Amino acid sequence: MTNQRILAHFHESAEIKIQSATVLAPHIAQAIEMMFSALSNGNKILVCGNGGSAADSQHFAAELVGRFERERFPLPAIALTTDTSILTAVANDYSYREIFSKQVQAFGQEGDILLAFSTSGNSGNVVAAIEAALEREMRVVAMTGKGGGAIGKMLTDADVHICVPADRTARIQEVHLVTIHAICDGIDVALFGGDANE
Ligand SMILES: O=C(CO)[C@@H](O)[C@H](O)[C@H](O)[C@H](O)COP(=O)(O)O
Numbered sequence: 001m002t003n004q005r006i007l008a009h010f011h012e013s014a015e016i017k018i019q020s021a022t023v024l025a026p027h028i029a030q031a032i033e034m035m036f037s038a039l040s041n042g043n044k045i046l047v048c049g050n051g052g053s054a055a056d057s058q059h060f061a062a063e064l065v066g067r068f069e070r071e072r073f074p075l076p077a078i079a080l081t082t083d084t085s086i087l088t089a090v091a092n093d094y095s096y097r098e099i100f101s102k103q104v105q106a107f108g109q110e111g112d113i114l115l116a117f118s119t120s121g122n123s124g125n126v127v128a129a130i131e132a133a134l135e136r137e138m139r140v141v142a143m144t145g146k147g148g149g150a151i152g153k154m155l156t157d158a159d160v161h162i163c164v165p166a167d168r169t170a171r172i173q174e175v176h177l178v179t180i181h182a183i184c185d186g187i188d189v190a191l192f193g194g195d196a197n198e
């Protein structure tokens with residue numbers, strides 16, 4: 001492995017982040033507004049994704065329930081990726097496709113938000129979770145890439161699609177991560193106003 005190859009990762013990541021910033025900012029602002037409004041109304045956010053996106057789901061839920069950069073009361077967000085008994089039982093008894101949708105049916109209520117991560121936009125269990133959320137009159141914030149895949153086609157005008165303009169899974173995930181932090185910051189600003197980081 002040459003340093004050149006390592007440097008290329010950093011450069012490509014930085015370039016795609018810069019390119020994504022302008023394209024995604026209005027959609028991220030919409031997501032912040034939708035989440036702040038749901039949380040203010042006593043609703044919660046359910047979060048799901050596979051692999052690296054499962055980690056992103058947990059990362060986001062941790063920052064809402066714990067904190068991001070400012071001290072505040074806990075906000076209700078649940079990662080649907082963590083309960084291995086539920087995940088293994090549903091995958092074993094039904095199908096892997098239903099591991100998130102069953103939990104959306106169990107926990108989701110009208111007005112809640114599903115935050116769904118899929119870099120391809122095509123993961124069956126994330127697609128099924130979105131179907132279950134839409135059936136329950138929940139709103140969806142989807143973070144995707146690669147043109148948005150099947151997820152891009154199923155969202156309604158009431159939902160938010162944050163589709164990273166890139167085709168490489170790792171780069172898309174890296175943009176998802178900075179987007180998670182921008183959303184957490186946006187929610188804090190909506191709650192408390194601007195801060196010293198501005
Ligand atoms: O983190 C990575 C690759 O960077 C992997 O774990 C990746 O998340 C997994 O292959 C996922 O199953 C991909 O699913 P998706 O993003 O297409 O929905």
Ligand SMILES: [Zn+2]
Binds near residue numbers: 173
């Ligand atoms: Zn990864």
